[in-house]
Amino acid sequence: MTIGHFKNQCTQIKETCRTCGEQIDDLKNHNCSKVEKCIHCGQNHKSSSLKCSVVKSYRIELTRKILQSNNHSPPDTNLMNKNKNVIFNSTNFPHPPPPKSSTLSVNPMMIKLDELINKLSEVKNHLANLEAKHDKFEQFIIKKNNDEIVSNKINDLSNNQMNLKKNIVQHSAYIDRHKNLFCKLLIPMFEDLFSLIALQNLDKRGNPLDADLKCKLNRYLVQMKKETE
Template sequence: IKETCRTCGEQVDDMKNHTCSKIEKCIHCDQNHKSSSLKCPVVKSVHAELTRKILQLNNHSTPDTNLMNKNIIFNSTNFPPSPPPKSSTLSINPMMVKLDELINKLSEVKNHLTNLEANHDKFEQFILEKNCNDEIVTKKINDISNNHMDLKKNGVQQSLYIDRHENLFCKLLISMFEDLFSFIVAQNCDKRGNPLDADLKCKLNRYLVQMKKAI
């Protein structure tokens, strides 16, 4: 005996091995609904006839069992399956699911903001330390610049002192050599007053001129 799929209407030997195409087709009226659907006019007609028979049987005090068995043929494929039992667990409210997701997102945002705040505090501490170090470096540079200016001033003063001392020394030295050369020229005479070396005075004057030029 072949079995009939209630969805696609295909007849198979074993429903366990059947792969349904999921395309609904009624075996009674060939319309696009399941064979057991109440939309089918044939199923509606059977239901109406069955209801009428039941009402007739209820109206008689002694129902004719043979008549019922003769006229009514029960076929499970002609009737829709009973609805599945309701789950004992409460259905999940989509709004509550959305609220839970929103709470989780807010928690993630809070954690992210906490991390940002910690990083911001570290960055501010780094900036403060950098500014402090910059001030120290700037102060040291200013001190070095001031020391350089002081050294430069001292160098200029020392140079002036040296120039003054050199000029003074040169003047004293030239004056001393002039006196010395005059003394030598005075000693360059014999007892009669005649010069012993006639060119000595010229030589000494020439040395004195060269010395002044060199200085």
């Protein structure tokens, strides 16, 4: 149960759970209680935890030994002697490979990619043309709608003008009818009435009793005759 050796070097027969610290025959069949207990120090953490004081001490001691062995290791004299006897000779090194030919072999995949790029470019141009035509068509529709609106307004004005003409004709007929009524009926009636009033305004000798009344009656008769002309 001590640390510092591999599993195949362990002399313990049973396996140990690193979580609860229980020893069992087969870890695959182990039902762990999930209660952590270190097998090194007995504290409530896993046995492989770096918080364990025993594990910390072991790591410190191991690091110290490694550093000491590296600092006090003697130099390799054989390697140094070999380096001293090395003589540089250009013939010992191979020549660099010849440059590759500048003519590239025709790759079918590259040809297909070029064709695909050209097709995509054609599709892009076609879409741009369609977009331009669509914009023109929208402008045409908008203009046509505006023309229809103007045409509808002109038709409305024409209809209003026709209705106005009809109203004028109706009012003219109405005025003519009243004018005829006034000229043929009312004016003769007023003339007879004024004549009767003028006779009543005379004395036995035929002189007017009220000169102003006679003048007013004559003026009214003249005005009515002018209206009938």
